[in-house]
Amino acid sequence: MVKNSKVLVVMGVSGTGKTTIGKLLADQLGYPFFDGDDFHPEANIQKMSSGIPLNDLDRKGWLLRLNALALEHKDSGVIIACSALKKTYRSILKSGMGQQLKFIYLDGSFDLIQSRLASRKDHFMPLGLLKSQFETLEPPSKAITVSIAQESNKIVEEILRQLK
Ligand SMILES: Nc1ncnc2c1ncn2[C@@H]1O[C@H](COP(=O)(O)OP(=O)(O)OP(=O)(O)O)[C@@H](O)[C@H]1O
């Protein structure tokens, strides 16, 4: 229920639509939206921009910052876009949150995401890192899972339906 889970983390690989869907969802629910990309230290951005995937250590401090953001908005509500690729990353994000944090997993095929990323402009994440994103991904078993092979508004409608 939205009532119990006011902190919603929109997750999935690069280009799956976290920012697009997260913003629309935030508008619908009246919660602020934060893009995890804006919380990376500069070194992480440099690394990804030069085509090198982040490792667990690179992501640790970033995930802790996002956990602090989640805790800060525990009672008021927030939407956070974060890849949250591994189970251990999701544990860090969820720390101290219990049932008040829910993951929304945007599920899509490599080919579909590749084609969307190929036409996306002005973003630091190179297309070449998509393979490593899929290799790192451990799909969540307990998440609201929605296929991205549909129009954005339909995805949001389905998420809202599953949150009820
Ligand atoms: N449902 C959709 N239908 C068509 N295009 C979409 C859909 N969702 C997102 N897109 C497009 O796909 C591209 C990737 O979306 P977006 O930037 O929201 O993904 P992201 O998961 O936030 O990526 P990143 O993690 O790399 O920041 C964008 O160009 C966006 O406009």
Ligand SMILES: O=C(O)[C@H](O)[C@@H](O)[C@H](O)[C@H](O)CO
């Ligand atoms: O965990 C990661 O490797 C990162 O979060 C990436 O997923 C990017 O930040 C994001 O997707 C940018 O496009």
